[in-house]
Amino acid sequence: MALISVPSLAAVLIPLVVLVTTMFGPGLLQTSPMPYLSIALTLGYLDRLGPWSRASIFPTLYLILAIGVGSGFAYAGMLQMGDEWIASDMGPMFAIGIGAGVLQVLAFFTHLAWQHRFLPQERFQEGARALLATLVGPAVWVALFTVVYAVSPIGSYGSIAYSQYQFEPLVQWASVSGISGIEFLVVWAAVIIHRCWSRYARNESHLIDEAKSWTALETPSSSSSQEQVPTFQHHSSSSRSSTRRLVRRILFAPTPTFLLVFLFVFIYGSMRFWNATGTFFQKPLTSTMIPTVRTSCVIGNNDDSNMPLYLNQTHELAQTGSKIIIWSETATTVNTIQERDALWATAKNISQTYGIILGVTYAQALEDRWGWTRNMYTLFDEQGNVLFEYQKANPVAMVETTVQAGPQVLPVADTKYGRLGDAICFDLDFPNFMAQGGHQEVDILLQPSWTWGSIGRLEAMMQSFRAVENGFTLFRCGSWAPSTAYDPYRQLLGYKENLSEGTFTAEVPLRRHVKTIYSVIGNTWGYICCAFAILAVILVLLPQRKLEDLSAKVQGAVGRRSRCEDSEATLPEHGDQAA
Incomplete structure (x- = not known):
């Protein structure tokens, strides 16, 4: 051939x-x-x-x-990081x-x-x-x-x-x-x-062939003048099977x-989707309303010179009633432990002053590895205590090539607003990693983010699937991307597009974690498909002789079982005749 x-x-x-x-x-x-x-x-x-x-x-x-x-x-x-198109x-x-x-x-x-x-x-x-x-x-x-x-x-x-x-x-x-x-x-x-x-x-194709055969039948034969009439054999369905x-x-x-x-x-x-607010059956609004917490984000662009702006915006948001405030991904950079401690001290002071939960983000330079950084996020409670310090677990391939990956552990902290969790931007593109949020029954996931070019909207849309899978409310604070808030049913609570600076606020319902089947069994369906696929490949590649032997054994077992069922079904009839 x-x-x-x-x-x-x-x-x-x-x-x-x-x-x-x-x-x-x-x-x-x-x-x-x-x-x-x-x-x-x-x-x-x-x-x-x-x-x-x-x-x-x-x-x-x-x-x-x-x-x-x-x-x-x-x-x-x-x-594409900038405005110019790069074909490479x-x-x-x-x-x-x-x-x-x-x-x-x-x-x-x-x-x-x-x-x-x-x-x-x-x-x-x-x-x-x-x-x-x-x-x-x-x-x-x-x-x-x-x-x-x-x-x-x-x-x-x-x-x-x-x-x-x-x-x-x-x-x-x-x-x-x-x-x-x-x-x-x-x-x-x-x-x-x-x-x-x-x-x-x-x-x-069958109808065309059938029409041709009828045409051939209706054409007079040169060898016989007698009309030939096609005959049909009728078979009942019971005779076929x-x-x-x-x-x-x-x-x-x-x-x-x-x-x-x-x-x-x-x-x-x-x-x-429509019963997300618990309205079944015809419940009035007064019985289905969920208390909310004003949650805000400050948009940064990894520029140290803008630190006064970020701090002023944080003060303003706290003064206007925001109870949870986070910064977008790597809003600033700290080069030494001393600089990090100074940032922490400022964040603690703001948290204590206004009684808010505050999350600050920064790129922390590695002292023992020149040019490398950690993508960090630290959350403080109302008393200025550190709830957790998180290092981004999944840096972006081909982009964050000099960012050290953190442990594959999703941080959580219990507060008066529920159980808070955190993941940074690209982390949410890894369903197996984010399944920890469902297992740990996170109520609200706070996500600092930074994207570029044209992918911001795509990222925000893709990552909203994690809220549905794991039953948490997702608050996304995005730089050069949409900032969004989704509930566990993917109902949009807030949406705003920002570039390198600005703020975003949403009233986030204080909804407890919604138990989902996925949060219990994880990606079991994917693993079932893996097992079935392996079996299918084996049967496809199995030599024909071995396949026939296997088929004969299976058919023999099925036949024996069928005969046993038939014999059991006839036992009462013999018993009646004997009586």
Whole structure:
């Protein structure tokens, strides 16, 4: 078989459409329906190629390149710090995109290999086997990206779950299974779209062939003048299969099952969102209002010369009733322990004077490592005591290259406003790290942040998923980005865009931690998909002879069980006859 063949027009155009839909999928240009179309087209393209054919090598590489280029454009400008466009910053984005393309292709190779092996002649049959075949691709996808998110220096960046942020009922599913559950549903939906389209094309082709056969039958034969009438054999459904098998085929039909699952997810998400204030059933506003605490942030830009401005703004916010005040990420810099102590003394004085909780942020130079810093955040209570001192655990890859990572421990402190937690900016892109907030039942998470270029809005949107997953209220103080406040149901409490200076205030409800399924079981769904994916790969790679032996053993065991059930069912009849 030739390695290179002349491609058809569809073989050239479909990857280009995948490129465009990928560009408008996860990333800075998010359009929620695009991932469904992109994945369905990718699956259809690979299905037509035949994944194990040598001739499919170059078309597959072409598809991966298209996904990589689309992903590169989707995140173009991620590393752009200033106003000038730097083309060289696109390289890492393209490389990451190609890596994501390889993972997607691997997931669908496994999916198609399963179908070709276990549904060779009945790809669109109904029943449990067909339903199981639609789950292989989503499970392998989730498994691969679960591993990636666990080890990647950029965390969960690129997850297709974030592209669904406009579909609020679907976002609420993160409270059950995290972003892995949303990813599974999106990929499953794309698989069903491909299945329905393929089935439609298959039926249309069958109808055309049937019409041709009827035309041939109606044409008079030269050898016989007698009209030939086609005969049909009618078979009842009972003759084709038992009642039990028929019921099983109906219950496990892939498309209806998917629609029922999606309907359940949307009902759950909608009810969770609208009942966030506890209004069920028709409760008046007076019985559902939650007390609030005025929470504010001071926007800084890591400039020592602006320290008087930050302090004056902190005084003004405290005087106007703010009870919790934090600074944005690395608002200032301290080069020595003495400078840090001086900053602490000032912060303690403000906290004691106004009786507020104050969080100050600073970049602390390492005395034993020239040019390196720690990204620090210290929280003081109303008496000026240090509640915790936190060092950013996940510095930004390719940006904070000289920032020392801190321990992978999320700090918490109990106050009269509830249990407060903290994480700094990029920390919230790591779901496994942030799961500590759910395990420790944090009520309010205070997040200093700093972003750049065009990614500020994307970061604020992505990180709001952590509030849904872990059941806490998220107060985000962002420099060069939106400052936001979200409750555990992702209802927006406040939003303001700032550059390098300014303030932001929101009335944050004193809501206790909301227990979520995800906060109890963590990323269990992702791990289940990992186990299922491993099993699927083993069965796909298993030699045919061993697979047949295994299948015979399973069928034998099922047959023996069925015979036992039948014999038990006939025992009363024999007993009645004996009587």
